[in-house]
Amino acid sequence: MAEEVMNNKQIILKHYVEGYPKESDMEFKNNNVKLNVPEGSNVVVLKNLYLSCDPYMRSRMSKLEGSYPITGCGVAKVLKSGDSNFQEGDLVWGMTGWEEYSIVTATQSALFKIHDKNVPLSYYTGILGMPGMTAYVGFYEICSPKKGETVFVSAASGAVGQLVGQFAKMLGCYVVGSAGTKEKVDLLKNKFGFDEAFNYKEEKDLVAALKRYFPNGIDIYFENVGGKMLDAVLVNMKLHGRIAVCGMISQYNLEKTEGVHNLFCLITKRIRMEGFLVSDHYHLYPKYLEMIIPQIKGGSVVYVEDIAEGLENAPKALVGLFYGHNVGKQVVKVSRE
Ligand code: NDP
Incomplete structure (x- = not known):
């Protein structure tokens, strides 16, 4: 030949x-x-x-x-x-x-x-590939979410975050996202239906910013960025809160990763913090497609x-x-x- x-x-x-x-x-x-x-x-x-x-x-x-x-x-x-x-x-x-x-x-x-x-x-x-599966597994499998809970998502307008926010809203949660520009904050509130959103780059005190949006604390944190944001979240978590550790993009380009100072909150607040890799969960892909494709076609999820x-x-x-x-x-x- x-x-x-x-x-x-x-x-x-x-x-x-x-x-x-x-x-x-x-x-x-x-x-x-x-x-x-x-x-x-x-x-x-x-x-x-x-x-x-x-x-x-x-x-x-x-x-x-x-x-x-x-x-x-x-x-x-x-x-x-x-x-x-x-x-x-x-x-x-x-x-x-x-x-x-x-x-x-x-x-x-x-x-x-x-x-x-x-x-x-x-x-x-x-949405129909790796990031979609990441949002699905991270939210539904790792966060053990319940209707009415309070959810915070960082890097919320990105490939994974925009979906986590929409999944949480569909379940009847109160959802807040952080992102790095005004355009992204507007998208979170006006396109993806987050209840609130803020530009983390404009906040001098992240602990106070989270307190403003979660006066009674956070049940679920979907972690995409790590570093200072994680530290601020830890002190704002509720008792028995859950943190799905999806990524820590703020650390990927640092020679020496930043320390996290508030880990003791894991004990006092009995928080479950769990890392996951999407590649361990691909057996759920057919189930995910069955859920997400009608939602895309029906317009209840946007991307x-x-x-x-x-x-x-x-x-x-x-x-x-x-x-x-x-x-x-x-x-x-x-x-x-
Ligand atoms: P995004 O589409 O969200 O793109 C990355 C975004 O991260 C940027 O647009 C930026 O948004 C934000 N960002 C970049 N640097 C920083 C920083 N220093 N501090 C805070 N935010 C920053 O990416 P993905 O949705 O694809 O990925 C989100 C996270 O999920 C990543 O951490 C990634 O590694 C992780 N991931 C994990 C998987 C797993 O199996 N565990 C699988 C897939 C992804 P902004 O303007 O808001 O700052």
Whole structure:
């Protein structure tokens, strides 16, 4: 069989990253790729359509040995397949490369076939993909929420946070979110239906700010940022409160992470603080889709995306996460279907 060789534009990480990542840590390169499936192989050849920018990608930029193409979640079309579970023309999401074409195996990439195409395809990087599952598992499984409870969400307008707030509102909770700009605070209140929202960058005293919104304390904290916010939350928690530790983005670029001073509150207030990784919970994905797709189609859940056009703009989009430049889920559109 003749080999099909294509030019493959890629984003390469050039070197080990210290501190905040920069666009110049990455470069745009052209490499050739053979799009064939070797005899007897189970590889799947993908054409990438959308790539996802996610905070966890920062940790993969550390302790680097040699340069390598960046990997991350994405939505792709199957061009060729040696795996009988996938056929040419299928749409999939899973771990793929920051490049035009990727050659993967279904197991390594945790590929999911996309069945419902009557929703924006980019949603499979967000609400219908990993961040959506994170919000679902973190809120319903880890927080043990009950109607009428008080809920605080940090990084609330992002890929995960905007959904946590909406899930909590649907359950009948009182929900407050924090975000880093006025535009995001307006979105929280006017688009996602949070009861209250505040710009944490404008608050000199976070303990007092939380006290203002939660005079009787917080039952549930959905933790996305860590650091000073966590410290301020701890003293504002109610007895038997729950903290789902999803992420700590304020710490990812620091050489030395900040100390948390108020952990003693865990004891005095009998708080349950539990970390989780979405990857341990993918068996719940079908159940999640059953719940969320009708909600999207019926308009009871909304989702805001920030879509950068073109692979060459992916580094800027990824770096922007750590400066709060994204408004909603940060996606990169690589090519048309
Ligand atoms: P977002 O879409 O929310 O983007 C990141 C946002 O974080 C930025 O827009 C910014 O918003 C905020 N931010 C950046 N730096 C800081 C800082 N120093 N202090 C406070 N806020 C900051 O990201 P995701 O929704 O995708 O992820 C949210 C969190 O969930 C992250 O911590 C991530 O690591 C975690 N996560 C965990 C998973 C798990 O399995 N446990 C899976 C997926 C995500 P702003 O303008 O409001 O500051």
